[in-house]
Amino acid sequence: MQYEGALSKMPTEIGDPIQYYLVFEDSFLNVNQLLGRDVSITFKGYQCLNCSKRKKIFRQGFCYDCFYSSAEVGDWIMRPELSTAHLGIADRDLEYESKVQLQPHVVYLALSSEVKVGVTRKTQVPTRWIDQGACEAVSILEVPNRYLAGITEVELKKRYVDKTNWRKMLQNEVLTLDLLEEKTRIYDFLPDEVKPHFNTDLNEHVVLNYPVLEHPKKVTGLNLDKTTQYSGKLIGIKGQYLIFHDGTVFNVRAFEGYVVNISV
Structure with missing residues (x-):
């Protein structure tokens, strides 16, 4: 089977295990079905996810011009603390920024290697946690923008990391820690203006199971x-990574906008 198109972030479905998909313009595949099979990835070119032109990708799937002009x-x-739509001030496009910024957001703790603090729109729970390869997550608070x-994340970054250690995450080297107990200690460290939004529900604890046949002992990132x-045998999918039997791992999201041919 042959699939070809520009890569974009793999959509997921919550399940046991989580289901992953690769979606192209004219086709899609359930990546879980490729586990244990040989998969070939061939780089063919670029296609900006914003303007669709065949221009070299600069960052986040966008060409240089789109990266410095698009509100997305x-x-x-x-850096969500730089948001200004609540003040009626535009960064690039106030209509778009108001639509995204002025909706409920969740601040959370996730456990993918160490304890990580993060921010996501409420509509992106639990997708955001899946994309980071978190095995557990708890909501700290929900705020209206x-x-x-x-500003909550900025304060909590004094106590927790805000980036995932992708190597440890893929090798399943996860800190042993009770996230719910950690949550009970966090209230005093919150900015005063968000304390009324603290989520006191200690039952809101999400555990995620990924389709991984075997965790690698060492990992090397594939750079297109x-x-x-x-080519290699696919043995797992975690976060936005494809994991292969020889320790090669491929971060699909890091190569958004790259046109590839996938052969199975």
């Missing part, structure tokens, strides 16, 4: 800019 990749995406979530063709 403003600085407030990665992205700015409040952002350096290695344009790779």
Whole structure:
């Protein structure tokens, strides 16, 4: 079977295990069905996910021009504390920014290697946790806009990391810790303006199971800019990574906008 198109983040469905999909313009496949099979990935070119032009990808699936003009990749995406739509101030496009920023956001603790603090729109729970390869997650609070979530994250980053250690996550080297107990300690460290939004529900604890046949002992990232063709046996999917038997791992999201041929 042959599949070809521009890569984008793999959609997922919650399940036991989680179901993963690769979606192209004219086809899609359930990646779980490829476990235990040989898969070939061949780099064919670029296609910007914003303008669809065959231009080299700069970042996040966008070409250079789109990355510096599109409202979808403003600085407030990665740094939610920079959100300004609640003040009626535009970064690039106030209509788009209001639609995204002025909706309920969740601040959470996730366990993928160490304890990580993060922010996501409520509509992206549990998708955001799956994309990070978290095996457990708890909601700390729900606030009405992205700015409040952002200033909370800034404060909690003094105690927790805000990035996933992808190597440890893929090798399943996860800290042993009770997330719910950790949550009970966090209230005093919250900014005063968000304390009324603290989630006191200690039953809201999500455990996630990934389709991994075997966790690798060592991992090496596949870089399509350096290695344009790779073949190997797929043994797992976790976060947005494909895991192969020889320890090669491929971060699908890191190569959004890259046109590939996948042969099974």
